Amino acid sequence: MTVKEIKTxxxxxxxxxxxxxxxxxxxxxxxxxxNALSGGVDSSVVTLLGHRALxxxxxxxxxxxxxxxxxxxxxxxxxFKSLGVPVQLLDAKAxxxxxLKGITDPEEKREAxxxxxxxxxxxxLVRESGAKFLLQGTILTDIDExxxxxxxxxxxxxxxxxxxxxxxxxxxxxPVVQLRKDGxxxxxxxxxxxEGLYNRMPFPGPALAARVxxxxxxxxxxxxxxxxxxxxxxxxxxxxxxxxxxxxxDRVTGMREGKREFGLQIEVRSWESVxxxxxKPSRISFDVLEKLASRLTSEIPGVVSVTYNIASKPPxxxxxx
Amino acid sequence: MTVKEIKTxxxxxxxxxxxxxxxxxxxxxxxxxxNALSGGVDSSVVTLLGHRALxxxxxxxxxxxxxxxxxxxxxxxxxFKSLGVPVQLLDAKAxxxxxLKGITDPEEKREAxxxxxxxxxxxxLVRESGAKFLLQGTILTDIDExxxxxxxxxxxxxxxxxxxxxxxxxxxxxPVVQLRKDGxxxxxxxxxxxEGLYNRMPFPGPALAARVxxxxxxxxxxxxxxxxxxxxxxxxxxxxxxxxxxxxxDRVTGMREGKREFGLQIEVRSWESVxxxxxKPSRISFDVLEKLASRLTSEIPGVVSVTYNIASKPPxxxxxx
Numbered sequence: 001m002t003v004k005e006i007k008t009x010x011x012x013x014x015x016x017x018x019x020x021x022x023x024x025x026x027x028x029x030x031x032x033x034x035n036a037l038s039g040g041v042d043s044s045v046v047t048l049l050g051h052r053a054l055x056x057x058x059x060x061x062x063x064x065x066x067x068x069x070x071x072x073x074x075x076x077x078x079x080f081k082s083l084g085v086p087v088q089l090l091d092a093k094a095x096x097x098x099x100l101k102g103i104t105d106p107e108e109k110r111e112a113x114x115x116x117x118x119x120x121x122x123x124x125l126v127r128e129s130g131a132k133f134l135l136q137g138t139i140l141t142d143i144d145e146x147x148x149x150x151x152x153x154x155x156x157x158x159x160x161x162x163x164x165x166x167x168x169x170x171x172x173x174x175p176v177v178q179l180r181k182d183g184x185x186x187x188x189x190x191x192x193x194x195e196g197l198y199n200r201m202p203f204p205g206p207a208l209a210a211r212v213x214x215x216x217x218x219x220x221x222x223x224x225x226x227x228x229x230x231x232x233x234x235x236x237x238x239x240x241x242x243x244x245x246x247x248x249x250d251r252v253t254g255m256r257e258g259k260r261e262f263g264l265q266i267e268v269r270s271w272e273s274v275x276x277x278x279x280k281p282s283r284i285s286f287d288v289l290e291k292l293a294s295r296l297t298s299e300i301p302g303v304v305s306v307t308y309n310i311a312s313k314p315p316x317x318x319x320x321x
Numbered sequence: 322m323t324v325k326e327i328k329t330x331x332x333x334x335x336x337x338x339x340x341x342x343x344x345x346x347x348x349x350x351x352x353x354x355x356n357a358l359s360g361g362v363d364s365s366v367v368t369l370l371g372h373r374a375l376x377x378x379x380x381x382x383x384x385x386x387x388x389x390x391x392x393x394x395x396x397x398x399x400x401f402k403s404l405g406v407p408v409q410l411l412d413a414k415a416x417x418x419x420x421l422k423g424i425t426d427p428e429e430k431r432e433a434x435x436x437x438x439x440x441x442x443x444x445x446l447v448r449e450s451g452a453k454f455l456l457q458g459t460i461l462t463d464i465d466e467x468x469x470x471x472x473x474x475x476x477x478x479x480x481x482x483x484x485x486x487x488x489x490x491x492x493x494x495x496p497v498v499q500l501r502k503d504g505x506x507x508x509x510x511x512x513x514x515x516e517g518l519y520n521r522m523p524f525p526g527p528a529l530a531a532r533v534x535x536x537x538x539x540x541x542x543x544x545x546x547x548x549x550x551x552x553x554x555x556x557x558x559x560x561x562x563x564x565x566x567x568x569x570x571d572r573v574t575g576m577r578e579g580k581r582e583f584g585l586q587i588e589v590r591s592w593e594s595v596x597x598x599x600x601k602p603s604r605i606s607f608d609v610l611e612k613l614a615s616r617l618t619s620e621i622p623g624v625v626s627v628t629y630n631i632a633s634k635p636p637x638x639x640x641x642x
Contacts, residue, residue, distance in 0.1 A: 106574060106583075213571045250534045250571045252641040253427060255634075262427070263636070267628055281611070286604040286631075293602075293632040304636045307588055307628035310607075311614040313576075315584070315625045320573040 005140055006178040013190035017049065020175040024053035024135070027173055033133035034059045036122050037087055039068075039076035041188050041198045042137030042176060048191045049175050050135045051085045059129055060085065063121055066093035066221060067113065067207035070229040079197065092121045093218075100209060100216045104249075106321040109216060113206040123160040134160075138174045139184060201242050202276070210321040214249030223247050226300050227266050234292050235270055240282045243270035245296070246320045254304025263304030266296050270309075271318055279313040326461055327499040334511035338370065341496040345374035348494055349454045355380045356456035357443050358408055360389075360397035362509050362519045363458030363497060369512045370496050371456045372406045380450055381406065384442055387414035387542060388434065388528035391550040400518065413442045414539075421530060421537045425570075427642040430537060434527040444481040455481075459495045460505060522563050523597070531642040535570030544568050547621050548587050555613050556591055561603045564591035566617070567641045575625025584625030587617050591630075592639055600634040 006016070024033070035050055037043045037060050050058040060080075064073045073089060080087045099116040103109050126134060176184050188198035204210040211224040227245035235243040246267040254263040268289075273279035293306035309316070327337070345354070358368045358381050371379040381401075385394045394410060401408045420437040424430050447455060483491060497505050509519035525531040532545040548566035556564040567588040575584040589610075594600035614627035630637070 213573070248569070248571050250569050252534070253638045254636045255638055256636055260638075261636070268631070281607070281614075283607040286602070289631040290602070290633070297632055297636050304632070304638075305630065305641070306632040306637075308631045309626065310589070310610040310629045311618055311625070311627040312611070315575045315577055315582070315618050316627075317574045317576055317581075317625075320626070 003140060003143065003177055005180075006183060008180065008183045008186060011179070011183050011186055013187045016187055017052070017190060020049050021053045024050060024173060024175060027171065028054055028057070028133045031133055032057045032059065032129070032131040033135050033173070034061070034126055034129045034131040035135035035137075036060075036117075036125075037062045037076065037080070038137075039072060039197075040137070040203070041181075041184050041193075041200070042139055044193055044197055045176055045184055045188050045191060046135050046137040047080065047085060047087075048083070048193070056086065058135070059088065059131060061088040061090050061122075061125060063090045063092050063117070065096040065113070065117065065121075065207065066218065067096065067209050067216070068225075069203070069208065069232075070225050079194070083192070090121070090125070092116075095121060097216075097218055102215065104214045106210075109209050109321065110206045113209055119161050126160055132170050134170065134172045136172055136174050138177045140177060140180050143177070204319050206321075210319050211244060212247045213321060220247055223264065223266075223300055223302070227296055227303075230295050230299065231268055231270075231292065234288060234295070235282075235284070238270065238282060238284065238288075240270045241273040241276070241279065242318060243268070243282070244319070245269075252305045256304070261304055264300075264302045265305040265307065266300070266303055267307045267309060267320065268292055268296075269318070269320075271313070273313075273318075276318060279318060281308070281310050281312065284308070324461060324464065324498050326501075327504060329501065329504045329507065332500070332504050332507055334508045337508055338373070338511060341370050342374045345371060345456070345494060345496060348492065349375055349378065352454055353378045353380065353450070353452040354454035354456050354494070355382070355447055355450045355452040356458075357381075357438075357446075358383045358397065358401070359458075360393055360518075361458070361524065362502075362505050362514070362521070363460055365514055365518055366505055366509050366512060367456050367458040367496055368401065368406060368408075369404070369514070377407065379456070380409065380452060382409040382411050382446060384411045384413050384438070386417040386434070386438065386442075386528065387539065388417065388530050388537070389546075390524070390529065390553075391546050400515070404513070411442070411446070413437075416442060418537075418539055423536065425535045427531075430530050430642065431527045434530055440482050444483070447481055448483065453491050455491065455493045457493055457495050459498045461498060461501050464498070525640050527642075531640050532565060533568045534642060541568055544585065544587075544621055544623070548617055548624075551616050551620065552589055552591075552613065555609060555616070556603075556605070559591065559603060559605065559609075561591045562594040562597070562600065563639060564589070564603070565640070566590075573626045577625070582625055585621075585623045586626040586628065587621070587624055588628045588630060588641065589613055589617075590639070590641075592634070594634075594639075597639060600639060602629070602631050602633065605629070 037047045047060050096116050099112045103112055185198045208221050208224045209216040212220045224247045231245040248265040251262045252265050254261045270282035271279040272282050296306050297303050358364045368381050417437050420433045424433055506519045529542050529545045530537040533541045545568045552566040569586040572583045573586050575582045591603035592600040593603050617627050618624050
């Protein structure tokens with residue numbers, strides 16, 4: 001089963017929305033569907049398409065995994081409430097933090113977040129919902145390098161802990177799978193989603209767990225949350241491709257009130273890039289860099305040192321973890 | 322016993338040299354003296370004063386502690402050879418590396434370097450030399466915050482592993498103790514030392530061990546050595562107060578030849594300061610910063626990421642360790 005790409009220049013968003021709403025309606029019939037909303041553009045578009053097609057036969061849930069940015073759960077819930085789409089907020093913070101406990105290796109950290117989401121939290125939700133239809137925000141870029149079609153969908157069931165025998169009754173719907181990111185943005189705009197949502201900066205899968213070097217404890221995630229909020233406030237108007245704060249595990253010497261203090265270091269990165277394949281550090285003025293450092297050291301407990309990335313990608317990557 | 326300060330503005334370097342040479346000659350008489358040359362301005366001045374006073378009855382040794390900057394042992398030995406001053410090069414690399422093995426705490430690292438120098442390497446040298454006179458480059462700033470006089474000198478003997486009973490026969494001579502750094506520089510100039518030596522940037526006591534976060538192994542010190550050489554080359558003409566490279570212990574994600582590589586991060590710091598009490602990061606142009614990052618990632622194996630310090634002192638300190 002090959003996926004037929006709809007190129008962005010030939011995409012008619014209104015017609016696309018009409019088609020997809022009809023397809024979802026036809027597929028689900030009188031049944032129920034379930035989906036997870038992350039607040040990103042892909043899952044937001046899928047939520048709105050599903051809601052137009054099924055109204056309250058679509059159960060959308062937003063999972064608070066303890067790795068969200070400052071105020072994000074409230075912002076996403078508020079937005080969909082204002083659009084008339086009911087979203088169930090599921091507090092899974094303890095479950096994710098337990099899964100991340102003691103893990104310092106970046107790959108293992110990613111795996112822990114993915115497994116907790118699929119096998120445990122969302123898998124349980126799907127199984128308990130009774131819904132046989134699962135709406136997913138997969139886009140073409142997600143499957144470019146994997147085997148498309150049936151095999152991939154099998155893997156999803158496996159990840160959800162649904163027996164392939166049983167899985168016979170389940171069906172996964174991927175209404176935006178023919179689009180790439182810019183196509184999804186066009187549809188998001190046509191659906192009336194605010195620009196702040198569909199033009200938002202890329203955010204890594206493991207969320208704030210990727211912004212902490214070493215173990216992602218509740219305390220260290222809170223430091224990363226505050227630091228990223230400050231960096232986003234100060235660099236929002238810069239027009240950079242992506243910017244972030246990373247909490248290091250290394251301790252460095254600092255001083256407070258005349259005494260040596262062994263403290264935290266925050267690394268700020270801001271990237272100039274077209275497609276994330278290659279990137280250069282943004283040439284931010286020292287007035288802004290020093291203001292950033294001053295806010296990070298004065299507003300976040302324990303921070304005594306702040307650095308700014310000056311390497312390019314490659315050999316660096318955008319994220320540190 | 323109080324030390325009488327000679328203010329820099331009232332210092333006549335030629336008269337000072339004449340006085341100190343006479344004092345050393347009178348104190349040592351027909352005996353022998355020993356001193357350790359680090360290559361810094363204080364110990365270099367003391368070596369020249371001692372040599373003028375005692376000629377070959379002064380035994381000067383340069384201890385290679387494995388923590389020196391690139392080419393430093395050769396440079397210092399070459400300079401003093403050209404000045405006609407014999408310097409014994411003592412290879413104590415293995416002893417220092419053994420003492421640093423497994424130590425990650427900055428305070429313990431400093432202590433290991435100090436103890437190895439005094440109690441083991443230099444202490445042994447003093448005891449075995451038979452010399453009863455020890456020339457030291459103590460300056461007034463070194464004793465400002467400690468108790469001056471006898472008690473302090475007692476501590477030196479203790480550090481050298483010389484029994485206070487025995488120490489009765491020993492005597493410590495501190496020819497530059499009445500001066501501060503700028504006074505020592507004036508004397509260095511008058512003694513004919515090259516400007517590169519007496520105007521050189523401050524370098525921390527534990528040397529490159531202070532430029533490595535975590536364990537200072539031979540391999541990690543070599544990385545710090547290469548990184549500091551590159552930073553010094555690129556920033557030498559900047560006129561900054563102090564600049565350095567720090568090898569982090571944290572590993573960050575990078576990529577080489579299309580593959581993920583879990584690599585090293587180097588932090589560059591460059592400070593603007595008058596007296597090191599407060600300091601701000603140098604506002605280096607991004608052309609220079611990017612060149613630095615490019616050299617550090619391409620010339621040093623394993624380095625995938627480079628950052629630049631943007632915090633001020635306080636709450637940061639100049640050095641990270």
